[in-house]
Amino acid sequence: MHITLKLISNRLSDILQDFRRYGYGILTEKDDDHYRQELKDIADYFEKYLDLGNR
Secondary structure, eight states, X not given: XXXXXXXXXXXXXXXXXXHHHTTOOOOOOOTTOHHHXXXXXXXXXXXHXXXXXXX
């Protein structure tokens, strides 16, 4: 089942985090999702770390 919500909020990241906390999958195209950006930043950093180990 897919549900579409249209939200107007300056705290979209907080709302998305609440849905994740209760186990809901999130499909979003908003750039305001700080959680996803943080995961991407951590993955990029980890990839650079692994790349340094191969030298």
